[in-house]
Amino acid sequence: MDKIIAQSKHLCPFLKTTSTAALRSLANAKGLAAKAQGCPVMASAMEQRRAAHSSKVTTAPATSAAPVHSTPRGGAVGSVEFDLPRPTALDAEHVTEKDPATDYESVYKEELDRKRKDKSYRFFNNINRLAKEFPRAHSTSEAEKVTVWCANDYLGMGSHPEVLRAAHETLDKYGTGAGGTRNIAGHNRHAIKLEETAAKLHGKEAALVFSSCYVANDATLTLLGQRFKDLIYFSDEMNHASMIQGIKHSGARKVIWKHNDLADLEAKLAAVPKSTPKVIAFESVYSMCGSIAPIEAICDLADKYGALTFLDEVHAVGMYGPHGAGVAEHLDYDYYASNGTLPLSGRRTVMDRIDIITATLGKAYGSVGGYVAGSVNFIDWIRSYAPGFIFTTSLPPSVMAASTAAIQVQSASNASRRAQQHNTRALKQRLAERGIPVIPNPSHIVPVLVGSADLAKQASDMLLKDHGIYVQAINYPTVRIGEERLRITPTPGHSEELATELVEALEDVFTRLSLKRVADWKAQGGHCGVGTDTNVKPIWTDTQLAS
Structure with missing residues (x-):
């Protein structure tokens, strides 16, 4: 089918700007050929090709559809109906010595040169975290020790003794791999246990584990949009790339609402009939700025306008709530703390x-993988229809055992969460005293505003080279141009001594590079919340941290 779609895009100047995913969706709905007949360019081209090939290629009548079959990896056979003739050897008549082949390498180089020019090219640092010395690591040489201040292993669970024990025991007994997809040899006791544990954590009937939460988001949102006729997504403008891609792949209509702006969301929901299927897709903690969604108010709007709620708790699981279920649990802290x-x-x-919660095993739980939780029918539906689940090899048993252990450890105690929050508060306060600009937020993220891709990269390099501190620079497309930053994530293992080293190192870098401080941003009217005297209260209250 993709070959036919490519041929269509080649023939029609209007379809050249249409994504392959959108065309595939139309083709699956048997609507692409009909739409093409209404196009003066495409209809004419189709008729000319039929006439040109009629003596050598047998085609279906114009009033019927010729089936085109495809066999994807995994053995599933599907078919779509499409009205264009199949590509044939006759197309070779268009190939001449004066018609050169595409210079693929030049395209790669041009695209890469563009990223280098706008300073958004990504350099990967060789950082090897040391399990017995967390949060210490070594770079290229084991003698070159550095302190990691930007990992998403927020609680240090990647080196927790119980997690390591579970992984080692399972690895020794069951080996490295799962053996296949969940349908083919990859379903085992470890998957069952992990899914039961994840579902219980979020108070849902069932859960389904994926190779990552990126895949979980993509697969789930794609399927919802494809299977619910006329479904509309209402997507927060700051949503993660995995959610954006899933919505795009679904082919469904998308309405973007301003970040955490309830008035804007309601105005857009009110413009659509309540009977129209709709999904409000948003995150609990937005990882690059640290903001937290007004979840309860969004639920109120979902009830009022007949929408499903899709909540990504990736950067919140393990970090919030008395059992680490995320911000949604934290909002009823006392209730869940009392069981x-x-x-x-x-x-x-x-x-x-x-309605639908997705989360990761690769951040606060220190492992890898992701999952979606919801009603038993919903989860069974995803399990039965989502290609992103069906055709992906299962996570290794040792990974799933380690993930289960991590959830269980964090469900049983608030100690790590509280330690992390105390360290975050202390660091934010010390940076504020130096005038180092931290984008204000109520979460565990410490985003230090730089405002330039080039300067952010220089600051990151200086911290690593001159101070043995690793903090990755964040630039476009992860954040908007002009909002580049250093994203710092304290953990329970970042002692006061390590925090002092970081603050002094940042002071040195900001001075040497003449980076803007809070007063500078304030003089310009503020930026990203810096310099606007924003009073943001942490979501963890003093009482919760003390109890």
Whole structure:
């Protein structure tokens, strides 16, 4: 089918700007050929090709559709109906010595040169985290020790003794790989246990594990948009690339609402009939700026306008709530801390009100993989229809055992979460005293604003080379141009001594590079919340941290 679509895009100047995913969606719905007939360019081209090939190629009548079959990897056979003739050897008549082949390498080089020119080219540092010395690591040489201040292993679970024990025991007994997809040899006790544990964590009926939360988001959002006729996505403008891609791949209509702006969201929901299927897609903690979504209010709007809620808790699981289930759990902290013994005045918890929750095993749980949790029918539906699940090799048993252990450890104690929050508060305060600009937020993220891709890269390089501190520069497309930053993530293992080293190193770098401080941004009217006297209260209250 993709060959036919490519041929269509070649013939029609209007389709050249249409994504392959959108064309594939139309083809699956048997609507592409009909739409093509209404196009003066495409209809004429189709008729000319039929006439040109009629003596050598047998085609279906114009009023019927010729089946085109494809056999994807994995053995599934599917078919689509399409009205264009198949590419044939006759196309070779267009190939001449004066018609050179595409210079593929020049395209690669041109694209890479563009990124280098605009300073968004990404350099990967060779950082090897040391399990017994967390958060220390070594670079290229084992003698070159550095302190990692930007990892997403927020709680240091990647080197936790219980997690390592579970991984070692399972590895020794069951080997390195899963043996195949979940349908072919990859389903095992470790997958079952992990999914039960994840579902219980979020108070959902079931969960499904994927190779990453990127894949979980992509597969789930793609399927929803493809299977619900006329479904509309209402997507927060700051949503992660995995959510953006899933929505794009679905072919469904997307309405973008301003970040955390409830008035804008409601205005856009109100413009659509309640009977129209819709999904509000958003995150709990936005990882590059540290903002937190108004989840309960979004649930209110979802109820009012008949929408499903899709919440990505990737940067919140393990970090919030008395059991680490995320921000949705944290919003009813006392209720869950009492294991449901405190009254809720007849209302449902915020976590119960969320229809679909996705999360990762690769950040606060220190492992790899992701999952989606929801009703038993929803999860079974994803399991049965989502190609991103069906055709992907299962995670190794040792990884799933380690992930289960990490969730269980964090569900049983708040100690690591509280230590991380204390360290975050202390660091933000010390940076504020130096006038080093931290984008204000209520979460565990410490984004230090630089505002230039080139300067952010220089600052990162100087921290690593001159101070043995690794903090990655964040630039476009992860953040907007002009909002480049250093993203710092304290952990329970970052002691006061290490924090002092970081603050002094940042002071040195900001001075040497003449980077803008809070006063400078304030003089310009503020930027990204810096210099606007924003009073943001941490989501973890003093009482919760002390209890």
